[in-house]
Amino acid sequence: VKDSVEQYEEVDERENKPNYEQRKWEEEQMSSAVFHFGAKKKDKSQEEYDLVLDNQIEFIQAMSLAGTKEKPEPQLTEKERKRLTIEETQKSLPVYKFKNELVQAIKDHQVLIIEGETGSGKTTQIPQYLYQAGFTDDGKKIGCTQPRRVAAMSVAARVAEEMSVKLGNEVGYSIRFEDCTSERTIIKYMTDGTLHREFLSEPDLQTYSVMIIDEAHERTLHTDILFGLVKDIARFRSDLKLLISSATLDAEKFSAFFDDAPIFRIPGRRFPVDIYYTKAPEADYIDACVVSILQIHATQPLGDILVFLTGQEEIETCQEILQDRVRRLGSRIKELLILPVYSNLPSDMQAKIFQPTPPNARKVVLATNIAETSLTIDNIIYVIDPGFCKQNNFNSRTGMESLIVVPVSKASANQRAGRAGRVAAGKCFRLFTAWAYKHELEDNTVPEIQRMNLGNVVLTLKALGINDLINFDFLDPPPHETLVLALEQLYALGALNHHGELTKLGRRMAEFPLDPMMGKMLLASEKYKCSEEIVTIAAMLSVNGAIFYRPKDKVVHADTARKNFFLPGGDHLVLWNVYKQWSDTDFSTQWCYENYIQYRSMKRARDVREQLVGLMQRVEMDIISNPTDSIAIRKTITAGYFYHIARLSKGGHYKTVKHNQTVMIHPNSCLFEDLPRWVVYHELVFTTKEFMRQVAEIESKWLLEVAPHYYKPRELEDSTNTKMPKVLGKTRAQLGEH
Ligand code: CDP
Numbered sequence: 097v098k099d100s101v102e103q104y105e106e107v108d109e110r111e112n113k114p115n116y117e118q119r120k121w122e123e124e125q126m127s128s129a130v131f132h133f134g135a136k137k138k139d140k141s142q143e144e145y146d147l148v149l150d151n152q153i154e155f156i157q158a159m160s161l162a163g164t165k166e167k168p169e170p171q172l173t174e175k176e177r178k179r180l181t182i183e184e185t186q187k188s189l190p191v192y193k194f195k196n197e198l199v200q201a202i203k204d205h206q207v208l209i210i211e212g213e214t215g216s217g218k219t220t221q222i223p224q225y226l227y228q229a230g231f232t233d234d235g236k237k238i239g240c241t242q243p244r245r246v247a248a249m250s251v252a253a254r255v256a257e258e259m260s261v262k263l264g265n266e267v268g269y270s271i272r273f274e275d276c277t278s279e280r281t282i283i284k285y286m287t288d289g290t291l292h293r294e295f296l297s298e299p300d301l302q303t304y305s306v307m308i309i310d311e312a313h314e315r316t317l318h319t320d321i322l323f324g325l326v327k328d329i330a331r332f333r334s335d336l337k338l339l340i341s342s343a344t345l346d347a348e349k350f351s352a353f354f355d356d357a358p359i360f361r362i363p364g365r366r367f368p369v370d371i372y373y374t375k376a377p378e379a380d381y382i383d384a385c386v387v388s389i390l391q392i393h394a395t396q397p398l399g400d401i402l403v404f405l406t407g408q409e410e411i412e413t414c415q416e417i418l419q420d421r422v423r424r425l426g427s428r429i430k431e432l433l434i435l436p437v438y439s440n441l442p443s444d445m446q447a448k449i450f451q452p453t454p455p456n457a458r459k460v461v462l463a464t465n466i467a468e469t470s471l472t473i474d475n476i477i478y479v480i481d482p483g484f485c486k487q488n489n490f491n492s493r494t495g496m497e498s499l500i501v502v503p504v505s506k507a508s509a510n511q512r513a514g515r516a517g518r519v520a521a522g523k524c525f526r527l528f529t530a531w532a533y534k535h536e537l538e539d540n541t542v543p544e545i546q547r548m549n550l551g552n553v554v555l556t557l558k559a560l561g562i563n564d565l566i567n568f569d570f571l572d573p574p575p576h577e578t579l580v581l582a583l584e585q586l587y588a589l590g591a592l593n594h595h596g597e598l599t600k601l602g603r604r605m606a607e608f609p610l611d612p613m614m615g616k617m618l619l620a621s622e623k624y625k626c627s628e629e630i631v632t633i634a635a636m637l638s639v640n641g642a643i644f645y646r647p648k649d650k651v652v653h654a655d656t657a658r659k660n661f662f663l664p665g666g667d668h669l670v671l672w673n674v675y676k677q678w679s680d681t682d683f684s685t686q687w688c689y690e691n692y693i694q695y696r697s698m699k700r701a702r703d704v705r706e707q708l709v710g711l712m713q714r715v716e717m718d719i720i721s722n723p724t725d726s727i728a729i730r731k732t733i734t735a736g737y738f739y740h741i742a743r744l745s746k747g748g749h750y751k752t753v754k755h756n757q758t759v760m761i762h763p764n765s766c767l768f769e770d771l772p773r774w775v776v777y778h779e780l781v782f783t784t785k786e787f788m789r790q791v792a793e794i795e796s797k798w799l800l801e802v803a804p805h806y807y808k809p810r811e812l813e814d815s816t817n818t819k820m821p822k823v824l825g826k827t828r829a830q831l832g833e834h
Pocket residue numbers: 189212213214215216217218219220221250251253254450469470471472473474
């Protein structure tokens with residue numbers, strides 16, 4: 097590795113030091129300017145700050161008055177503030193200086209690891225350099241994977257703009273359920289999951305001349321799998337160029353994995369970032385965010401703010417509170433533009449975060465950890481970091497999967513802080529204590545492959561003919577139990593036979609970009625003759641965003657509207673009902689508005705549904721409607737989700753049948769008020785308790801019908817010691833059940 101590094105030595109302008117030394121120099125800079133939290137030096141970056149939680153508004157008013165008197169000097173010069181033309185921007189990116197060397201290195205080596213600070217221009221520029229250098233002249237494309245949908249879409253849009261072409265023509269993107277490419281596409285951005293699936297139709301990536309596995313440091317499940325797949329392909333396709341691009345840190349590890357491939361380092365620019373901690377832990381970090389934003393706005397020189405929150409819901413809450421306070425402050429504060437960014441944000445809204453901030457105004461971007469490395473927003477000077485992110489977790493012992501909010505790792509927190517120092521010296525406000533940083537945060541985020549259900553990945557790998565998964569070339573192998581569990585689950589679903597080979601059903605399941613359970617449900621709808629309803633339900637379940645809109649000031653109305661959709665049987669039928677009624681209005685926006693339904697989510701459900709119907713036709717499934725047969729619909733759901741069964745136990749709690757875990761019905765469920773004895777659930781979410789979300793009532797005997805190999809009659813006996821709680825007994829009695 098070292099030799100090859102030296103091959104790319106670059107003369108650093110500032111220090112006249114070779115590339116790798118400069119890197120060391122930068123690391124020192126970083127550690128002195130940004131990253132020293134140790135007790136050795138106490139300087140400004142160690143400061144703790146108090147959030148003014150009482151009398152905030154008064155305080156802010158006072159500060160803003162003080163601010164206008166003193167006229168704070170803007171940190172960005174006039175020149176920096178001026179909107180740069182595209183060309184100027186391109187030339188200003190750190191990667192620009194290395195354009196020729198980089199292209200040469202790619203010509204010289206089949207596999208190259210590229211390492212460079214976030215925002216150095218790797219994602220947007222390198223594919224363009226390769227295009228200019230003729231890598232697409234033979235009619236083959238340049239592919240570039242992104243771990244996140246939003247990044248794939250927004251980067252493609254940016255590059256199309258830079259190249260003055262229409263998005264979807266020469267430059268396009270492809271994400272799950274949405275393909276925005278054409279015959280003419282030569283630069284194609286896609287999610288890592290999409291490329292993983294592309295292997296099914298094009299196992300040798302024949303139409304690509306270059307494949308860039310970008311944001312490799314994110315170590316998503318699909319990216320990790322792609323490492324193994326592309327490494328294998330590179331062996332027999334010597335004309336394919338392979339680039340592994342990563343923000344920081346892991347370059348050596350990637351190099352070692354790819355048979356000591358050379359590393360090309362793009363020296364970054366980074367300005368010092370002062371870090372501030374709270375003196376005491378924050379009870380309500382959303383509120384603390386709002387207060388911090390307003391404090392910065394009122395007291396600090398101009399420069400945009402980036403806030404890291406965990407998801408859409410949190411972002412929307414924060415946005416509402418902030419907007420409300422800003423309104424109340426009126427003209428006493430400067431203009432504050434509030435812009436959200438999360439994965440389900442429609443693309444026109446996404447584009448807004450990249451527009452330059454008007455003079456004398458400040459932009460605050462409320463983002464998920466998508467803005468940690470995937471997206472670079474210019475002119476961020478202030479970062480507010482509550483220190484949390486949403487994480488998928490899978491317990492291989494219980495087979496339970498849940499999405500939980502967890503503290504970020506130190507590496508993540510430092511990446512986030514670094515976002516403040518890209519254009520000038522910045523400040524990062526951590527809404528946790530210095531002690532917590534030192535003692536409570538893990539050093540690094542565990543790669544997804546070690547904490548996720550592998551069902552889907554194993555199914556795709558099997559469909560690719562990779563049978564021996566234990567010996568698959570993993571960068572970091574998944575836990576053995578997780579792999580075994582995935583195999584067991586696929587076997588139980590009927591996707592694998594007892595030799596571990598893909599069955600006909602498994603092959604059909606692999607055609608769908610869905611979790612195996614959902615794929616199985618969709619295919620089972622053939623037998624129960626309700627594929628029309630089931631595909632609607634599958635589409636509605638695949639929409640990540642909320643379906644029901646619940647504004648804070650209209651909670652009662654919104655809840656009434658929601659209850660109007662309730663149907664006996666459970667939430668899946670409610671989802672179906674919403675979609676059905678919406679489609680009966682010819683997909684009206686007005687109808688959504690009147691019924692407190694999120695139009696955006698519905699539109700997405702419609703797109704997903706269309707895609708799924710297309711795939712169903714490809715595997716020759718008939719689309720049959722059977723809306724009145726609630727039992728058939730619920731049996732079909734159970735045929736896919738028989739792993740997710742819970743039985744009523746004491747005190748309104750449920751126990752999962754296989755692992756005896758205590759879970760509860762989510763308060764938003766239509767079954768919340770009259771708890772059925774047996775339920776099938778779509779997913780578990782952990783907030784204060786382990787909640788089942790999207791729940792349907794079933795009869796235990798159906799399990800013997802849909803999964804006879806998985807359930808024994810004895811397990812399903814309604815044993816008399818499972819007493820119904822009194823109050824529920826009463827309700828049931830009133831209903832005349834006893
Ligand atoms: O990939 P890397 O983090 O190295 O940088 P990049 O994503 O290529 O970003 C380079 C520049 O393009 C940044 O200055 C971004 O602000 C800009 N960009 C943009 O204006 N719009 C996008 N959708 C993406 C990037």
